[in-house]
Amino acid sequence: MNFWAYLAKRFLHAIPVYIGISIVIFSLIHLIPGDPAQAVLGDAATPEAIQALREQWNLNEPLWEQFLIWFFNVLQGDFGRSLHTNQPVSEIIASRLPVTLTLTVSALVFSLLIALPVGIISAIKRNTLTDHVSRVIALLGISIPNFWLGLVFIIVFGVYLRWLPPGGFHFNKGFVPGVMSLILPAVSLGAFFAAISMRMVRSSMLEVMRKEYIETARAKGLAERWVIRSHAIKNAFIPVITVIGLQTGTLLAGAVLTETIFFMPGIGRELITAMAKRDFPIIQGLILFFATVYVGINILVDLSYAFLNPKIEYS
């Protein structure tokens, strides 16, 4: 089977996944207590006014009918409109996405820049001081929740030392202020990811360095640096890429908290706000969007796996 046929097959597989996700998202939201009409109109609203609004939003129809209405609209690219601002959901996502994308990609780049070299060095210099120090730092990175790290960063670097802005997303003020405003959130979001990737790289490198073909490479007269670069790293990265790729989805989940803490206008904070207001169409649209990213990453990881490992064929 060639590459394109494989890709097409993977996309076909995604269809039932999507239908399942849609049903779950829709049911969960409608099972949560709280009436959006009440939330929009406030406590002082009359029951008649609430009823009228519910009627307008089809909230009085049976749940399955509401689902079908929403689902077929989604199929046509219509994710509905915000119950509060009447702005189309797709427009909201499009306007907030750049912030979230910038944040998660920066966090990913930051973590990999740390994790890959440190993991490799830690494995090569196993049981030395370098190894011990990096492992302790990794343990801290894994143990500290990112929202807490974010708060500490804001207090220390934003409020006390005043080195970096304590929140916001300042690319509208220029590139440099934008980057400055990105550092704290990207580091606090990427810390866990960096730590977990570093440990993965380290253990995978250790395993590969024990392999027989590494001895062959040494017996060829290759310098140790070359043995590592051309024989160890690619083999070590095959399992690492799978796990790192799948973990990338957790960065998105982390972005929800990080954006809230750092007051960044991304889709994560939008989601929290929409939940508070029971703005169903936004919540449904955003979660469906998150799901799309997850599915997309999964397909990418599978493709890269086959690309790295010649033993795997697209089938």
Added chain:
Amino acid sequence: MTGTPSLNVVNLKTHFFIREGVVRAVDGVSFSVDQGEVLGIVGESGCGKSITARSILRLVPNPPGRTVDGRIEFEGKDLLELSESEMRKVRGNRISMIFQDPMTYLNPTMKVGDQITEVLRLHLDMNETQARARTLELFRDVNIPEPEGRLDNYPHEFSGGMRQRVMIAMALACEPGLLIADEPTTALDVTVQAQILDLLRRIRDDLNSAIILITHDLGVVAEICDKVVVMYAGQVVEQANVYDLFDEPKHPYTRGLLDSLPTPEHRVDQLKPIPGQPPDLLRIPKGCNFAPRCAYCMQKCIDEEPPFREVAPGHMSRCWLDSVTQTAVAAAE
């Protein structure tokens, strides 16, 4: 051009320093091999034969392993005296190695062609085009069918025998003065084994290289070796040319090995296996290492380590007995 020594190993000691103590994996091993000669190193698993091979290339993982004593003379130099970068110029170039399982010893994610051109570019300073042309030639030399299409294949796309040919082609790339083959046929079918041995024989004749063949298979030794070294518990216990060793083994251990070999005269139900297990290398007995398993063991064998001495012209044995069939000279002393 036999007779010119290629490699001379003198009193080699490679020990492993682990928490429980010192494992004397190779403990005073000496042998030499001439150009155009095939030396067999025989022994059970764990007797130190593979560690001996890796010590020659200085590939024993350190820590825990370290070559603590001895000389490895090769092409006028003591390899143990060389710096690491000088040693790298010897590995894969003047001395190369073939390993037991070509599946695990070839990099699974690298095209086989690249795994060979790498050696040529490193040691012979070839460019990519020259290296590929030479690799193609090597593939032809080791009889890989339709070699043109095979350079860009990955190891898993070859059969076991073909993989071993790739491994051999890699080892031959720089026409080494010494080829060390560590159990090169153990993982292969018998018919393929014979082809690989043929190939090694041809290499010896064409390149006049010295070959060290490490094996536990005396059949393979009889097939190809000129000289044999028998190892037991980190020491050489017997050394002789292949005819003398098979006709008249002097050491009881060698005798035991030969007796446990099935032949048409000795069918499997008549085989005499050597009783017991090799000693724990952490707790080597005071006298002869083989004494606890030896059918000819005397009090002297338990008390005193026998010397490695010439018991017949060109025939060395580490035993108080001159020959397992004769009376003990030592006992009479």
